Amino acid sequence: MALDLHGLIERGLIAPDRARGLQRVADQFAVALTDDIAELIDPNDPVDPIAAQFLPREAELDVDLHDRADPIGDHRWSPVPGIVHRYPDRVLLKPVLVCPVYCRFCFRREQVGGDDGMLPAEALDRAFTYIEQHPDIWEVIITGGDPFVLSPRRLAELVRRLEAVPHVAVIRFHTRVPIAEPRRIAPPLVAALQSEKAIYVVIHANHPRELTPAVREAVGRLVKAGIPTLAQSVLLRGVNDNPEVLEALFRALVAIRVKPYYLHHPDLAPGTAHFRLGIEEGQRLVAGLRGRVSGLCQPTYVLDIPGGFGKVPVAAGYTEPRKNGGWIVRDAAGGEHPYPPPGDDTVS
Numbered sequence: 436m437a438l439d440l441h442g443l444i445e446r447g448l449i450a451p452d453r454a455r456g457l458q459r460v461a462d463q464f465a466v467a468l469t470d471d472i473a474e475l476i477d478p479n480d481p482v483d484p485i486a487a488q489f490l491p492r493e494a495e496l497d498v499d500l501h502d503r504a505d506p507i508g509d510h511r512w513s514p515v516p517g518i519v520h521r522y523p524d525r526v527l528l529k530p531v532l533v534c535p536v537y538c539r540f541c542f543r544r545e546q547v548g549g550d551d552g553m554l555p556a557e558a559l560d561r562a563f564t565y566i567e568q569h570p571d572i573w574e575v576i577i578t579g580g581d582p583f584v585l586s587p588r589r590l591a592e593l594v595r596r597l598e599a600v601p602h603v604a605v606i607r608f609h610t611r612v613p614i615a616e617p618r619r620i621a622p623p624l625v626a627a628l629q630s631e632k633a634i635y636v637v638i639h640a641n642h643p644r645e646l647t648p649a650v651r652e653a654v655g656r657l658v659k660a661g662i663p664t665l666a667q668s669v670l671l672r673g674v675n676d677n678p679e680v681l682e683a684l685f686r687a688l689v690a691i692r693v694k695p696y697y698l699h700h701p702d703l704a705p706g707t708a709h710f711r712l713g714i715e716e717g718q719r720l721v722a723g724l725r726g727r728v729s730g731l732c733q734p735t736y737v738l739d740i741p742g743g744f745g746k747v748p749v750a751a752g753y754t755e756p757r758k759n760g761g762w763i764v765r766d767a768a769g770g771e772h773p774y775p776p777p778g779d780d781t782v783s
């Protein structure tokens with residue numbers, strides 16, 4: 436059973452005297468937690484990183500000058516409902532707009548959590564027709580919302596329909612269910628992901644405390660079934676804006692065979708300014724991992740450019756061009772080293 440605002444008050448995770456103010460937040464942005472997540476919250480810790488991600492706060496009503504309802508411009512690239520086609524070789528397919536938990540920093544918070552959770556059957560048919568008619572689509576990324584809230588039967592049907600499209604080679608799921616409701620990653624769901632085509636699962640995880648024994652077992656079931664698993668994390672003030680936490684998160688993921696894929700700089704979603712940190716601070720945190728922590732533990736630090744211009748890496752560079760056509764290359768400790776231009780026969 437998902438916990439709503441009242442459930443959170445009953446459970447002692449939110450003080451009753453905040454009910455009225457937080458109801459205003461809940462009216463605007465969906466609130467839901469699973470028991471698994473609620474159990475992770477320490478109600479006596481005012482800066483608990485799990486609470487920060489999932490418990491509504493009054494600060495969400497503060498509108499920042501830079502907030503945008505559609506921070507990464509999905510709308511602009513949506514040719515038919517349920518499809519976002521921004522890059523030539525891949526599309527997002529959004530069959531469902533609900534999640535088992537609602538992250539307070541969600542970049543799609545204006546879209547998720549409404550009453551119309553499912554994409555209607557006719558719209559889903561049209562989305563598949565779009566995929567079928569665009570031979571450049573090599574990969575379909577099933578996201579939402581969270582596709583793993585679907586029943587195994589529905590998931591299997593999505594997979595089967597994509598298997599039937601010859602030009603689709605890769606099917607990728609983006610999900611928080613392995614963290615939010617790990618028992619859902621049960622044999623029937625795993626069986627629904629068996630395919631002749633490559634299926635990848637990308638798990639959204641932001642703090643090492645999210646990786647409980649139940650989560651590790653859930654991930655283990657995916658891995659044992661031969662499904663490559665990656666992680667995406669969001670860099671968040673008050674959650675993981677700290678070198679020890681990032682290191683622990685990425686090490687813990689790699690140790691359960693999950694490759695950190697992206698570390699997202701936070702998007703300009705409405706009412707989320709309190710989560711944002713500067714890109715320079717993000718660059719410092721990411722640079723702190725380089726050279727000290729295994730390369731397997733280094734995600735690409737990316738920003739989804741506001742307005743729909745796509746994701747680009749935003750880590751600080753290690754190279755500087757020289758006048759002679761060569762380069763200065765900085766090592767992880769800041770030392771600078773020359774690298775010659777191609778075909779150079781001088782010694783510098």
Ligand SMILES: *Cc1c(COP(=O)(O)O)cnc(C)c1O
Binds near residue numbers: 519521522746
């Ligand atoms: C993030 C995103 C993708 C996936 O990008 P990758 O860099 O392949 O992970 C695809 N389409 C849209 C619209 C996206 O926002």
Ligand code: SF4
Binds near residue numbers: 534537542544547610
């Ligand atoms: S799981 Fe993803 S889509 Fe769902 S609320 Fe969290 S960030 Fe948003």
